[in-house]
Amino acid sequence: MLSLALLAVIKGSDLIVDKEGLxxxxxxxxxxxxxxxxxxxxxxxxxxxxxxxxxxxHVRANVLQIxxxxxxxxxxxxxxxxxxxxxxxxxxxxxxxxxxLKAIEVINTLLESGDLSEEDYERVMETxxxxxxxxxxxxxxYAAEGLGKLGANVVAIAYKLINWLFSLIGSSKKRxxxxxxxxxxxxxxxxxxxxxxxxxxxxxxxxxxxHPDPYVVERALYSIDRLLTREKELSTRNKLKAVSKIxxxxxxxxxxxxxxxxMEKLEKATxxxxxxxxSEGVTKALEVSQYSIDDVEKLLDAxxxxxxxxxxxLDPAVMEKVLSMLESEDYTRRMDALxxxxxxxxxxxxxxxxxxxxxxxxxxxxxxxxxxxxxxxTLADIHALxxxxxxxxxxxxxxxxxxGNPRDIEGAxxxxxxxxxxxxxxxxxxxITKLILRLLDDEKAxxxxxxxxxxxxxxxxxxxTEVLFxxxxxxxxxxxxxxxxxxxxxxxxxxxxxxxxxMRRQGIVANV
Numbered sequence: 485m486l487s488l489a490l491l492a493v494i495k496g497s498d499l500i501v502d503k504e505g506l507x508x509x510x511x512x513x514x515x516x517x518x519x520x521x522x523x524x525x526x527x528x529x530x531x532x533x534x535x536x537x538x539x540x541x542h543v544r545a546n547v548l549q550i551x552x553x554x555x556x557x558x559x560x561x562x563x564x565x566x567x568x569x570x571x572x573x574x575x576x577x578x579x580x581x582x583x584x585l586k587a588i589e590v591i592n593t594l595l596e597s598g599d600l601s602e603e604d605y606e607r608v609m610e611t612x613x614x615x616x617x618x619x620x621x622x623x624x625x626y627a628a629e630g631l632g633k634l635g636a637n638v639v640a641i642a643y644k645l646i647n648w649l650f651s652l653i654g655s656s657k658k659r660x661x662x663x664x665x666x667x668x669x670x671x672x673x674x675x676x677x678x679x680x681x682x683x684x685x686x687x688x689x690x691x692x693x694x695h696p697d698p699y700v701v702e703r704a705l706y707s708i709d710r711l712l713t714r715e716k717e718l719s720t721r722n723k724l725k726a727v728s729k730i731x732x733x734x735x736x737x738x739x740x741x742x743x744x745x746x747m748e749k750l751e752k753a754t755x756x757x758x759x760x761x762x763s764e765g766v767t768k769a770l771e772v773s774q775y776s777i778d779d780v781e782k783l784l785d786a787x788x789x790x791x792x793x794x795x796x797x798l799d800p801a802v803m804e805k806v807l808s809m810l811e812s813e814d815y816t817r818r819m820d821a822l823x824x825x826x827x828x829x830x831x832x833x834x835x836x837x838x839x840x841x842x843x844x845x846x847x848x849x850x851x852x853x854x855x856x857x858x859x860x861x862t863l864a865d866i867h868a869l870x871x872x873x874x875x876x877x878x879x880x881x882x883x884x885x886x887x888g889n890p891r892d893i894e895g896a897x898x899x900x901x902x903x904x905x906x907x908x909x910x911x912x913x914x915x916i917t918k919l920i921l922r923l924l925d926d927e928k929a930x931x932x933x934x935x936x937x938x939x940x941x942x943x944x945x946x947x948x949t950e951v952l953f954x955x956x957x958x959x960x961x962x963x964x965x966x967x968x969x970x971x972x973x974x975x976x977x978x979x980x981x982x983x984x985x986x987m988r989r990q991g992i993v994a995n996v
Contacts, residue, residue, distance in 0.1 A: 499527050506531055507538075510546045519550045523559050536571045541580035548575065548586040555593050562599070569594075569604065573611045581623065588615065588626045592835070595633040605638055613648065616664050617656075621872030624664035625834040632671020632833075635681070642672060642681050650688050653700070660871050662700055666692070667870075670707040671833065679717040686711055686722050693729040702739055705730070706830040706869065709746050713797045713831075715753035723754045738908060777801050784820045793824045797831050807836060810843045819855065822847060826858050829865035837866045841873060845880045848895030856895050857902075864902040877903075885919075890932045893923065897936045901943070908946075917951055924958055927966065934973045941980050949988060956981045 506528070509518050521528040535547045551568060554560045575587035591608055594600060600608065612634070615627035631649075635642040649665045656662055666689070673685035689711070692704035708726060715723070727750050733743035775783060775795060780802060783792050796803040806828075809821035825832075825840065832840075844866075847859030867873050877899075884896035900919065904912045923933035937944075937955075944952065959974045959981075 499525055501525075501527050501531050503531055503534075507535065507543060510535065510543055510550075511540075513546070515546060515550050515553070519553055519559075522550065523554065529564060533568055533571065536568070536575065541578075541583050544575065544578070544580070544583045545586045548572070548583070548590050552586070552590045552593050555590065555597055558597075560599075565594075565599065569607075573607060576611050576615055576627075581620070584615070584620075584623055585626060588612070588623060588630060592626065592630045592633060595630055595637065598637060605634065605641060609634055609641055609645065616668065617652070617661060619656075619658045619661045621660045621664075621870070621874065622838075623872070624660055625667060625870050625872045628664040628668035629671055629834045631668040632675060635668070635672035636675035636677075639678055639681065642676065642678070643684075645672065646681070646684055646688070653692065653695075659697070659699055662697075663703055663869075663871060666700070666703045666707055667834065670710055673707075673711055674714070682711070682714060682717055683719050683722055686718055687725070690722065690726045690729055693726075693733065698736075698738060701733070702742065702868070705733075705739065705742050705746050709742075709749065710797075710830050712746070712749045712753060715749075718753070720754065723750060726750055727754060777805060780805055784817070789820050789824055790827075792820075793827045796824060796828055803828070803831070803836070807840055810840060819852075822855060822858055822862075826862045826865075829862055829869065832866065832869070834870055834872075837870050837873070838876075841866070841876050841880075845876075848880075848884065848899060849889070849892050850895075851891065856898050860895070860898040860902040863899055864906040867903060868906045885923075888928055890929070893929050893932045894936070897923075897932065901936075901940055904943075913946060913951075917947065917955070921954070921958055924962060930962070930966075931970060934970050934977070937977055938973050941977065944980060944984060949985065952981050952985060 506518060522532055532547050532550065535543050538544055551560070572587050572590050575583055576591060578584040578587065591612065595608070609631070612627040612630045616624045616631065618624065631645055635645045646669065649669050653662050653665045669685050669689060673682045676682055686708070689704050689707045693701055695701050695704070727747065730743050730747045730750065733739050734747065736743065775791065777799065780792055792802065792806065796806050806821050806824050809817045810825065812818050812821065844859045844863050847855050850856050863877070867877060881896050881899070884892040900916050904916055920933055920937060923929040956978055959978050963971055963974050
């Protein structure tokens, strides 16, 4: 069946465009047909430009998708681009978040194509700066990715951006803004071919390790971890400065593990580690350098997923291949890809991260306990890196908990547990406690909730005394229910809670 857009009538050499038919095609997602017409006929493209002003946000967003596809396929001429660019920049600030996000995606695609004038680059920079400053998480994260590409491509703009971004981190009180600014800086430094720019950013990021907010410090550690893939281009001064700063963090309860992991890489990079460790680092680097993307499958078959992970850090094409493998029909390949991605979360761009969220969400439903746990940890890492993912996680958890499937509920609890480790706060503990109490009242979910509590029994130490009494009362209420099928687990949990309460009375452990 022909789309409505194809019912346009040609009289002589004139094309009469059926605008309503074209709009219906756009709303019906017949975008390929519309794109083909727009590529062929200027009058159709002119109508698409008009539709960017349409009152319906779905029309605006879908037209932006068509324009994005034209740009990525090299089907957008320079005159057409100049005609449509001002409106794209306006739509990056659209009140409809979906439209604004799609406009930023178009801008990022344009930055990849490099088909912009010096004046265009300046206008794009100003637009993305405004979006990042707005503090809207998902939009700011995509804008950060665009600023990263812009700074990596245009040296003159890079230094302006670097100074502005560090100033923004210091002046803003919004974590979402600070996070996006660090993302932009990391993208600039990781993609630039200018070692001076790389070192300027690395030096500034290292200074952030003294920031009073632990969240900013954690983001700085992730950034340093990613930038160490280019350690040969980093100055010795910068590496030694980072070593000195990170040493101070190794005793930190929350950041100690991450700091130690980054320190190990820095020690190898600065030749101050023990000779054996340094030798292993050199061997690994040499091993990685001898392979290409064509060797990925063979390496995985040989059990060398760690080599593929190192390759993915350095080569975007390998990263793309790994991300695609998450949806492979081959179960073993999916598991390989999941393991690799779990080791690379700090190297994921916002586009990469948002792309794989639904796939990782499906892993939470897996029969394989390792897959569920690894997916949950990876999702928690992504949530910490990109706060804009919170809406996705809220809907994911809601869907898992409402499904009634014990495995789905287990996956939801697994994610919440890993998230509470990543973002330890009273608010997070309260949310998990309320969820557990609600699940204990549900016969279908009770078994999963009790097994989860037993497995995470050590976390009970983090709860305040009043909450422990509440959980204990609920457990007593459930003892003997359903023929006593869970009595052994319930009795064990009550004993653990009694021991914690006794130790608190005796002052052995502090009250929370």
